[in-house]
Amino acid sequence: MGLRKVYRLKGREVLALDGVDLHVRQGEIFGVVGQSGAGKSTLLRCVNLLERPTEGRVSVDGAELTALGGARLRAARRGIGMVHQHFALLSSRTVAGNVAFPLEIAGVPRAERRARVGELLDLVGLADKARAHPAQLSGGQKQRVGIARALASRPKVLLSDEATSALDPQTTESILDLLRRLNRELGLTILLITHEMDVIKRICDSAAIMADGAFLESGRVLDLLAAPGSRLARSLFPLPATDAPDVVTLTYTGKPDEPLMSELTRRFDVDINILGGAVEQVSDQSVGRLNVQIQGERREAALTYLHGKGLLVEVAG
Numbered sequence: 129m130g131l132r133k134v135y136r137l138k139g140r141e142v143l144a145l146d147g148v149d150l151h152v153r154q155g156e157i158f159g160v161v162g163q164s165g166a167g168k169s170t171l172l173r174c175v176n177l178l179e180r181p182t183e184g185r186v187s188v189d190g191a192e193l194t195a196l197g198g199a200r201l202r203a204a205r206r207g208i209g210m211v212h213q214h215f216a217l218l219s220s221r222t223v224a225g226n227v228a229f230p231l232e233i234a235g236v237p238r239a240e241r242r243a244r245v246g247e248l249l250d251l252v253g254l255a256d257k258a259r260a261h262p263a264q265l266s267g268g269q270k271q272r273v274g275i276a277r278a279l280a281s282r283p284k285v286l287l288s289d290e291a292t293s294a295l296d297p298q299t300t301e302s303i304l305d306l307l308r309r310l311n312r313e314l315g316l317t318i319l320l321i322t323h324e325m326d327v328i329k330r331i332c333d334s335a336a337i338m339a340d341g342a343f344l345e346s347g348r349v350l351d352l353l354a355a356p357g358s359r360l361a362r363s364l365f366p367l368p369a370t371d372a373p374d375v376v377t378l379t380y381t382g383k384p385d386e387p388l389m390s391e392l393t394r395r396f397d398v399d400i401n402i403l404g405g406a407v408e409q410v411s412d413q414s415v416g417r418l419n420v421q422i423q424g425e426r427r428e429a430a431l432t433y434l435h436g437k438g439l440l441v442e443v444a445g
Contacts, residue, residue, distance in 0.1 A: 131184035133170050133341075144170040145181065146341040152285075152334070157311050157318040159328045161363075162338035168321040171338070172287050175319065176208045177201060189284050206234065209278030213290040215270040217262040223249065223273050224258040230280045248276040252306060268299035275306065279314075286310075288320035292327060304331050325363050329410050335360060349411045353379060354440050365417040368404050370444075375403065376431065378418045379440040388437060389420075395433065398424030 133145040144167050152158040160168050173179040175186060177193045186193045191204050217226050224245050231241045249255045252272040262270055271291060278286060288307070292300040308331045310316050322328065328335045328349065336346035337359050345352060345359055352360040361379060389400050405418035422430055435441050 129185050129187075131171070131174055131181045131186070133167075133174060133179060134182045144341050145174065148184075148338075148341070148343060150175075150336070150343075150346075152317060152319050154317055155311070155315050156333040157308070157320065157331050159332035159335045160319070160321045160338055161323065161325060161328050161335060162321075163323060166338040167341040168323075168338055169289060170341075172289055172319070172321050176205055176210065176287060206281045207283050207285065209281070209283035209286040211271070211274050211278050211286065211288045211291045213293055215262070215267075215274050215294075217270060217273060217277075219262050221261070222258065223254060223260050223262070223265070226262070226273055227276045227280055230277060234281060244280060245276075248279055251279070251310075252276045266299070267295050268302060271295065271299075271303055272306065275303075275310070279310070279316075284315075284317060286316050286318045288318060290322060291320065293323065300327075301330070307331060328360070329364055329408060333411055337363070350381060350413060350415070353410065353415055354381065356440065356442055361417065364408065364410065364415075365406055367406075367417065367419045370403055370419060372401075372403065372421050374423045374427065375419055375421050375444040377440075377442040377444070378416075378420055378434060379442075380416050380438065381413055383414060384437070388434065388439075392422070392430045392433065396424065396426040396430040398422050398427055398430050 129149050131145045131148040135142045135144055148171060150171070160171065162168050170179060174181045175188065177186060181194065188204070189207055193201060193204055196204055218229065221229065227245045227248055228241045231244060236244070246255070249258055252275055254269060254272050254276070257265065257269065262273070265273070292303050295303060304327060307318060311318055320327070332349055334348045335352065337344045349360070352358050353364070367377065389402070392398055393400060401421040403419040403421055405416065407414055407416040424430070431441050
């Protein structure tokens, strides 16, 4: 809470985090999206205290990490798994050896390590690759090894640092599906950072947009999409600009129970012109967004009617 991180470089101060408040609910997938230099990676490294914040507190699973040090901090970190952008696998070790590595460091007995590694490789779909080396794997397979290794110590929290940015679109989808499955089957809490809005749309329950070391907006994805002026909605649904008069943007979740546009023309005698729109699956729900020109003497009554039907109605300008 209230995280600030200041780096001192060549005699000057660089503010990387500027009062960030982040709360991730147990069992959810929270995505932080932003461009390079926004502060995303610094935030993630502060969460597991690879970087100590200049100000603020970090609490994970009830433990205040910023109050810990030494052996107590190392023990707390075992409850936090980390998946890296470029895999960070040991090239000289087999797949099984890479997954076993954190267990070796923790002093887990050999037989227990072997059983746990087999369980994890089966979980991520790589049971047949145990004896392969990283150079023999595809990018998606390498990332699955990285995920298995991150889960070795049975963490409750998984941090993902741009885990799909080095992958092709099809492989990205398979890795995101794996993360969602692990979230559901293991009750795993996942905090991921990304520069891709499609990642937020596909698997995140909550999200924050970050720029210049601060959150521009944050909350549950479906709530943000239903909020007037939402940056997230504009990013996920980039509707074309228009100079047409009397344009409104309509946002709705789920499938409307009735044909609202035709109902408006009958009930309020207004003219309707749909200028553009899209329907997307977001957080496992259908979300639609339309740019609609509505004209007529009873236009305001028609807008009130749409609002009463649960649609977010935003008047252009």
